[in-house]
Amino acid sequence: MLTEHAGKITSIVGRQLEVKTVVVHDLNKQRSVDLTGVKVSNDPFEIINDSEIQMMVEVMGTIDQAKDYIEAALRAGKHVVTANKDLIALHGPSLVALAREKGCDLFYEASVAGGIPILRTIVNSFAADRIVEVKGIVNGTTNFIMTQMNQNGLDYATALAQAQEKGFAEADPTNDVEGIDAAYKMVILTQFAFGMDIKLADIYVEGISKVHAADIAEAKRLGYQIKLLGRAKLIDGSIDVTVAPVLVPQTQPLANVANENNAVFVTGAAVGETMFYGPGAGELPTANSVLSDIITVSKNINMGTTGTRFNEYQTPIQKATDDQVVDPYYLALEVADRPGQMLKLTEIMTENQASFNLLTQTELPDQRARIMLVTHEMSRQQLKRIKVALQEVADLEIKAAYKVLN
CATH class of the missing domain: 3.30.360.10 (Dihydrodipicolinate Reductase; domain 2)
Incomplete structure (x- = not known):
């Protein structure tokens, strides 16, 4: 993409982007990309210690190993683009803080939903x-x-x-x-x-x-x-x-x-x-998201505006409690097909101030039955109490309990 779209990218960035070094795990693996004129190595410090290289792209996966290389690159004053969602989800805040301390950009558009920006x-x-x-x-x-x-x-x-x-x-x-x-x-x-x-x-x-x-x-x-x-x-x-x-x-x-x-x-x-x-994935869609980050970092380098967070918005965490979260639910139960089972279910729902929107029963072999119901809106706390009560009913098994999207 950098080669085929070079004219457009140069006009947007104001500079020509050049791939100098690529680090791979297996030097002997056959590759479909023409790497003529590009140094290929299996040592990440060929990038990290090269003073000419301004930006490192990490698409190797892993968590701890990738984290070590990204931290080393940021400490060396290099901007970083990554597609590593696991790493960002687990260590994003500390990496963002290090990037800001070193005046570097850290972008990761490709970490979520592949080709969707x-x-x-x-x-x-x-x-x-x-x-x-x-x-x-x-x-x-x-x-x-x-x-x-x-x-x-x-x-x-x-x-x-x-x-x-x-x-x-x-x-x-x-x-x-x-x-x-x-x-x-x-x-x-x-x-x-x-x-x-x-x-x-x-x-x-x-x-x-x-x-x-x-x-x-x-x-x-x-x-x-x-x-x-x-x-x-x-x-x-x-x-x-x-x-x-x-x-x-x-x-x-x-x-x-x-x-x-x-x-x-x-x-x-x-x-x-x-x-x-x-x-959500694929070589070219992911590459497009990575390249959009590369272009953003390049423009920031040109304008002297590197070192700002990808996302500056921060607020304190306040987690909702189970009684605040309200949804309709779908429940599937397998029960012994005998009198009184439906009455027990109705009593449990009533005791927890929950109600049915619809209810069906299907006969199964060996005198068993499958009951499927959709509730009216109720809190997750009500659902938890209902599940605990149902688990105490003899010959009853909860097969599924899923939210229903309004």
């Missing part, structure tokens, strides 16, 4: 607005899997195997399918949208590995698709951040975001709801 949009286009909610599909692997389950009727294991065959899922898919990758991205989005440096431990995280085909089918019958959504919501000045499967109405645009694509909704008090859609 969501972070820069929040910083620039929402600077004068008060964001009240950010929600969306921020992991392409899980969205591919859920698309196959929702649209093609595949079970989880088959859909995961297909994702691995296509290269969307790793051999060990845990970070993706258990929602950890999406949670890292929600840490960063929350920092940008609300100015709060939350930690991974502050997020409720539930993945898709336990989503049943029966719940997919029931959701579809009711007019929903199940998607893994990240959501950060401001409630009376407090923040609630979750990553979990959610029933999304078929009429909501997020329901139609298919395969490896991502989509992020940003709701501002002034502008209302806006949607940003595009590829």
Whole structure:
């Protein structure tokens, strides 16, 4: 991209950008990119100790190792562009502080949603607005899997195997399918949208590995698709951040975001709801986001304005309590098919001042039944009490408890 778009980039930046050194793990690996005239090394300090190099781009992955190299580069006075979401989510504040101390830029647009310029949009286009909610599909692997389950009727294991065959899922898919990758991205989005440096431990995280085909089918019958959504919501000045499967109405645009694509909704008090859609990963989309950061740093070098934060907005953290967070919920239960079970369920709901919006029962083999219900809005505290009470009922198992998107 630097080569093919060189004329446009030079006209925007006012200087010609040149790749001097590339550091790789395996010097003998065949590469599709022409590196004629570029020094190729397996030693990161070939970049860090080179006084001619002004900017380092880190796309190696890892956490501790990448952190060491980025810190060394910043201490050497080099600006840094990274796509490393795990690193930024865990160590972003300390790296940002070091960059500022050294008068260097640190940018990481590609760390969230691949080719979607969501972070820069929040910083620039929402600077004068008060964001009240950010929600969306921020992991392409899980969205591919859920698309196959929702649209093609595949079970989880088959859909995961297909994702691995296509290269969307790793051999060990845990970070993706258990929602950890999406949670890292929600840490960063929350920092940008609300100015709060939350930690991974502050997020409720539930993945898709336990989503049943029966719940997919029931959701579809009711007019929903199940998607893994990240959501950060401001409630009376407090923040609630979750990553979990959610029933999304078929009429909501997020329901139609298919395969490896991502989509992020940003709701501002002034502008209302806006949607940003595009590829969540891939070589060229990610490269485009990295290159936009490179151009920004280059312009800052020209203007002598380096050393400012990517995101200057900061506010104290105030976490919402469970009784503040209110949503409708979908519950799936498996019970012994005998008299009195439905009465117990109704009593538990009544005791916790919760009510049904709809309720269905399906017969299963061996005198079992599957009960699926959607509640009216209730607090997460009510849901927790209901789940505790249901777990004490003999011959009853909670199979799923998912939010329903309004």
